Amino acid sequence: MSTPILELDNLGKTFEADGHRVVALDGVSLTFNRGECHAIVGESGSGKTTIANLVLGLMPATSGSMRFNGVALPAERTKAHRRAIQLVQQNPLSALNPRRSVGASVRLPLDVHGIGVSRERGARVAGLLEEVGLEADYARRSPRGLSGGQRQRVAIARALACEPELIVLDEPTSALDVLVQARVLQLLQRLRQERGLTYLFITHDLAVVRAIATRVSVFQKGRLVETGPVESIFANPQSAYTRQLIGAIPVVTEEEAKIRNVIRAGTPTPLGTE
Amino acid sequence: MSEPGSPVIAKRSGSKAWQAYRSNPLSVAGLVIVAVIVFMAVFADYLTPFPEHVGPIGDFAAMNMGPSETYRLGTDTMGRDLFTRIIYGYQLSLIMAVVVLAIATPVGVIVGLVAGYKGGWTDYVLMRITDIFLAVPPLVLAMAIMGFLEPTLLNGMLAITAMWWPWYARLIYNVTRAEAQEGYVLAAETVGASTMHIIFREILPNCWPSILTKMTLDVGFVILMASSLSFLGLGVQPPTPDLGSMVAEGAKYMPDAWWLSVWPAIAILIIVLGFNLVGDGLREAFEAES
Numbered sequence: 001m002s003t004p005i006l007e008l009d010n011l012g013k014t015f016e017a018d019g020h021r022v023v024a025l026d027g028v029s030l031t032f033n034r035g036e037c038h039a040i041v042g043e044s045g046s047g048k049t050t051i052a053n054l055v056l057g058l059m060p061a062t063s064g065s066m067r068f069n070g071v072a073l074p075a076e077r078t079k080a081h082r083r084a085i086q087l088v089q090q091n092p093l094s095a096l097n098p099r100r101s102v103g104a105s106v107r108l109p110l111d112v113h114g115i116g117v118s119r120e121r122g123a124r125v126a127g128l129l130e131e132v133g134l135e136a137d138y139a140r141r142s143p144r145g146l147s148g149g150q151r152q153r154v155a156i157a158r159a160l161a162c163e164p165e166l167i168v169l170d171e172p173t174s175a176l177d178v179l180v181q182a183r184v185l186q187l188l189q190r191l192r193q194e195r196g197l198t199y200l201f202i203t204h205d206l207a208v209v210r211a212i213a214t215r216v217s218v219f220q221k222g223r224l225v226e227t228g229p230v231e232s233i234f235a236n237p238q239s240a241y242t243r244q245l246i247g248a249i250p251v252v253t254e255e256e257a258k259i260r261n262v263i264r265a266g267t268p269t270p271l272g273t274e
Numbered sequence: 275m276s277e278p279g280s281p282v283i284a285k286r287s288g289s290k291a292w293q294a295y296r297s298n299p300l301s302v303a304g305l306v307i308v309a310v311i312v313f314m315a316v317f318a319d320y321l322t323p324f325p326e327h328v329g330p331i332g333d334f335a336a337m338n339m340g341p342s343e344t345y346r347l348g349t350d351t352m353g354r355d356l357f358t359r360i361i362y363g364y365q366l367s368l369i370m371a372v373v374v375l376a377i378a379t380p381v382g383v384i385v386g387l388v389a390g391y392k393g394g395w396t397d398y399v400l401m402r403i404t405d406i407f408l409a410v411p412p413l414v415l416a417m418a419i420m421g422f423l424e425p426t427l428l429n430g431m432l433a434i435t436a437m438w439w440p441w442y443a444r445l446i447y448n449v450t451r452a453e454a455q456e457g458y459v460l461a462a463e464t465v466g467a468s469t470m471h472i473i474f475r476e477i478l479p480n481c482w483p484s485i486l487t488k489m490t491l492d493v494g495f496v497i498l499m500a501s502s503l504s505f506l507g508l509g510v511q512p513p514t515p516d517l518g519s520m521v522a523e524g525a526k527y528m529p530d531a532w533w534l535s536v537w538p539a540i541a542i543l544i545i546v547l548g549f550n551l552v553g554d555g556l557r558e559a560f561e562a563e564s
Contacts, residue, residue: 056464082466094457098564099479105458109465155461162465 004070005166005198006032006055011064013050024050026222027064032166037192037199039209039230041245042219048202050222052168055200056087069165083113086164090171092151096143102129102154103139109161128157133187149180153187160191168200173208185212186263206245210234211260218242294562295555304551311545315365318358327354328362330513338531348533351523356533360541363517366510367545370431371496375489377435382442383485387473389443390450401447407440413502420508430509434499442488449484453477483560491553494546501542517542 013025025047032038040048053059055066057077066073073081089095096105103125110121126136132153143151152172159167169188173181189212192199201213209216209230217227218241225239237243295301319325332352339349347356389400407415419433453459454477462472501518503509510516517538524534 058460058463079466082464085464087461087464089457089460091457095461097456097458097476097480099482100458100476105461108462108467108471112466112468112471158461158465 002033004031005034005068006200007067008051009065009067011051011054011066012062013047013054013059014062023222025054025061028219028222028224029064030217030224030227032198032200033215034165034198035192035196036214037189037201037212038215038217039201039203039213040217040219041203041206041209042225043204043245045221046219047222048204048219049170051219052087052170052200052202055166055168056085057081079113083109083162084165086159086162086167088152088155088159088167088169088172091175092148092155093175095155096146096151098142098144101139102141102143102146105143105154106139106158106161109158113162115161115163124161125157128161129154131160131191132157147180148176149184152176152184156184156187156191160195164197166198166200168202170202171204172201174203174205181208182211182259182263188212189263189265206248211263218245291559291563295559298555298558300551301555301558304548304553304555307544307548308552311364311548312368314361315368318361318365321361322355322358324355324358327358328513328515338527338534341533347537348531350520350534351527356520356537359515359520360517360538362515363520363538363541364545366427366514366516367497367500368493370427370434370500371493373431374434374438374496375492378438379442379485379489382439382444383446383478383481385439385443386446386448387450387477387481390447391454391469391473391477400443404440404443404447407437408444410437412437412499416499416503417506417508420503425508425511427510427514430500430503433503434496438492438496442485445484445488446481449481450477453480483556483564487553487557487560490549490556494549494553497549498542498546 008028008030010027010029011025012023012027015022015024028047028051040051042048054061057073057075060075068081068084096102103122106125106128107121110116110124111118115121116124122139125139129136129138134150134153134157138146138150138154143154146154156172172188173184176184185208188199191197201209203209213230215228216230216233218225218233218239220241225241226233226237233242234246237246314321331354333349333354334352337349337351341348347360350356350359385400385404389397389404410418415437416433419436420429423429423433459472459476462476467476497517500509501516501521504516504518505522507519507522509518512519520538521535521542524531524536524538527534
């Protein structure tokens with residue numbers, strides 16, 4: 001179970017702007033295990049988005065290194081790396097091109113990476129849409145007519161099209177309302193179980209962490225504060241900062257606890273689909 | 275028959291846009307004006323009783339006549355029917371506008387897309403070149419170019435094209451800079467799509483509303499610019515009927531033979547107004563759509 005998929009070794013990132021030096025990430029060493037949902041939590045400015053950008057190869061690290069499946073990740077990513085590490089963004093409104101159909105957006109990775117034969121890609125797109133709980137004929141629709149939750153499902157389908165090993169989920173549910181959020185989390189949980197995916201789940205919402213994560217790393221001001229399995233962090237937080245974050249979670253009602261259990265199970269579907 | 279700036283595009287990307295367009299009477303009026311002018315220009319040969327008046331002929335018995343039964347708008351200094359000269363002038367104006375925009379738009383759009391998406395040195399070099407063109411007053415630049423070249427129709431179009439593309443570069447540069455911040459561009463990048471794909475398949479479709487609106491407005495402005503050049507004697511030469519030259523020629527006979535300048539001037543005003551109304555309507559329609 002605990003084979004490392006991604007290892008960060010003393011990873012650092014410093015930004016320089018107008019003569020100011022801002023240390024966004026300060027020498028972080030961390031291991032992500034295959035098949036886990038590893039949550040990165042912290043307030044804004046804690047360095048969690050910087051980790052996402054570095055892992056995706058969107059910016060070069062200032063210091064340190066990363067290994068993916070035991071092999072060093074180059075600054076200029078190969079096509080294989082781009083395919084293996086995917087992203088689901090926070091804002092589903094912006095993540096889909098309003099002037100391209102849902103099908104075109106989901107098909108793009110298939111064309112880029114030459115996945116499958118050209119004429120069966122349409123069927124593949126339909127399959128991916130069904131896998132995320134949308135009907136196949138959504139392919140023809142414009143994202144403009146879709147709800148936030150539906151758009152996020154399309155974005156997830158697009159990430160899945162690459163057949164990735166690791167998906168960086170950057171606050172994937174924070175723009176959605178609570179019930180839709182629960183359904184999307186449920187979907188993510190199911191996909192992880194069925195496809196053996198690994199998630200790097202960035203969030204500021206510890207309630208979401210408790211619902212879906214297997215492991216948590218807490219960040220503050222670019223430093224790793226503590227890391228461990230989700231139960232032990234919540235049961236026995238070591239740092240004052242983590243205790244403070246946990247204290248900020250709203251008290252859980254019985255209803256919410258029930259939703260959470262459903263998400264954890266990852267099974268469909270007392271929550272239904274939207 | 276093609277109607278530039280017709281709502282076909284708006285219709286395709288949602289009836290909401292077409293409804294917004296239709297709801298404004300001024301936009302509809304603009305569309306009617308443009309449709310009538312395009313119709314007259316295309317079927318000029320059939321609409322005039324004097325198609326030969328387009329050429330260098332003279333009927334000195336009929337020169338400088340005011341509006342009458344035979345010559346509805348009067349005749350010019352060579353005795354040619356002004357109405358005929360004006361609809362052929364429209365034909366020429368529209369051809370010029372289409373040719374100028376057909377060259378200036380793609381050049382400017384590609385410069386703007388590449389500079390806006392690539393950034394860095396590419397951005398710096400391309401946009402500074404654009405700025406140099408933008409820094410010179412358009413009419414002065416066109417006049418300078420025409421000063422070097424023979425005053426022919428082709429050179430006139432080249433001069434106007436040379437001063438027109440930078441405006442598209444600047445516009446599309448700004449749109450691209452904004453679009454590049456959108457998540458769908460990041461998504462295409464993380465998926466591994468090529469720069470060509472991102473620029474032309476992802477960003478360009480989102481530039482179409484801006485491009486179409488500007489092109490429609492510009493048909494009027496290109497015609498105005500061409501008329502200004504020929505008014506100054508730098509554009510199309512006689513006997514080709516050109517609205518700008520007609521105003522210039524007729525000005526010598528003001529106010530006695532007022533019809534010589536006044537009708538072509540009104541003709542310019544109507545065509546520029548028509549395309550401006552359509553352009554404004556399109557802009558509002560695209561805003562309503564998004």
